[in-house]
Each structure stands twice: as C-alpha cells, then as structure tokens.
Amino acid sequence: MKAPDLPYFKMNGIGNSILVVDMRSAGRPLTPAAARAIAGEVGLGFDQLMTISAPLSGGTDAFVDIFNADGSRAEACGNGTRCVAWVLMRGSPSHHLVVETAGGTLICDRLGPTRFSVDMGPPRLAWSDIPLAEPEADTAHVQLRHLSGLPDDFQTFSAVNMGNPHAVFFVQDAATVPLAEVGPLIEHHPMFPKRANVSFAEITSRASIRLRVWERSAGATLACGSAACATLVAAARDGLTERRATVSLPGGDLMIEWRPADGHVVMAGDTQIEHEGLLPAVLWDIAA
C-alpha cells in the first residue's frame, strides 16, 4: 500500500525552530536518516523535529518522538511540545492535552490562541540521572575537570535532567559568552556520557534570568525550553531566584515555575506557525 503524504507544520517556539510532522496515518516511525534528509535536502531546516503518533499508553493523547537536526533523538523539548499542543488543539474546543515522549509524560494547557503551558514534570538531580560520568555528591556545584583554558565563569556548573541532560553555568554577562567556542567543548566533555545541553545564565533579579543556550546536537539556538526549566531549577536551588521567574532568551521570554506543591516544573510561552504543507511519502522509505 502506498504511504500517504504527511502534514507538516513549520513553527517556532520563541525562535526555537520546530518542525511538527503528523505521522498518525503513516503506520511506521520516521527514521533518523529521514529526519536528516528533511533538515538537509528537503530544505525544511529545524532545531527539532517532533513527530506525532498514536498514543502508546492509556490516558495520553499522542506519542511524540523528538529528533535533532543531525538525526539524533532528544528525550524532551519544551518549545516543541508547545508547538505540538498548537497543532493538536487547533480547531478544537479542547484546552488540555497529555503527550508521552521518551523522557516522560508532559501535560499541556492552552492559555491563549498561541500561548501554551507545559508541565515538564519534576527535575532529576542525582548524578546518575543527569547522567554524569562519575559520582558527584553535590550536583548543584560540579567542577568541570580536565578542561583547561576556560575563564573562571565556566569552571563550575549545576547539573539538571529535565528529561534531557543540562549543564547550567552562572555568568556575570550572558551576552559576552563565546557560545560557539565553549558550547561544543562542554557538550562533548567526558563528564557527560550522553553529552549535554549547555546554558549560560545571568541572574538579573530574584524573578528574572537572561539565558543563552548551546543545544546538544543543534548548536546555538534562539531559545530552549527545557534549558530554561533547568536554569530556573538550578537558580532556585542555589537561592539565587525565587521558584518562579521570567527567563529571557534571544528569541523571547518564557515564564517558568518550579511548583512547590508537587515539585514539577511548568513552562509558559508563545508559539508561532510559519507555514504548513505536505511531506512526500517517499521520505518514509529512507532507511535508518
């Protein structure tokens, strides 16, 4: 039977470039090679590609697989999840959605026509959950060992897993961090067996943070939702901010709360649709 062409939605979550593909009629998953082809030859570049499939577990509305532009998989993507919520709730009276990803179950709520919140679940803070390569008693202050030549600002980081691994560095001035130089060095540091998303955070008040992010497998991005969540957790854990703050990224602002009631981290922010279309069925035949 001929595979169907599949609807895609080119979107962004405050500048984080997201391609959502509705695979519910495909009957088979997207391969990493197809994800790379979509980003490359097909010309639909993205930071993350989110595929929507039928739910795997009871009580969820969809399963979402997340690919980086190099074809690797990510366990979480906050900005992409808000875009998925826009796609699944458009034209529907529903204001609430539960999606499952490789990193856990995410709850989405509509706050406005293009504004959504995502409950990203609780952060995991044990060294083995990040994961780090070796035991660390205090994951809020980890020394970045064996990497010489970095300024003092980049010697100690806070490690947080928000479904995916994050290293958060607090700096005096986020704007002057040489992201393209230090980002890849830290992402690939042997301390991170699954590599890491790398954040540089400047505390601007008890309720505001300025942030720049080097994403694992995607590089410098205008925004990263899970990094904003990880940063708020790291900042509140250190007493630098309250548990609710505005995180300002180059692409815009996210409101992040680490809820005292259940320990979950909730993000709220905008989404934007750029265009939509159909992806040719032949792509589904590209092998892994």
Ligand SMILES: N[C@@H](CCC[C@H](N)C(=O)O)C(=O)O
């Ligand atoms: N942009 C995302 C997170 C991206 C995932 C990352 N590159 C990884 O490999 O973990 C977000 O908004 O959370």
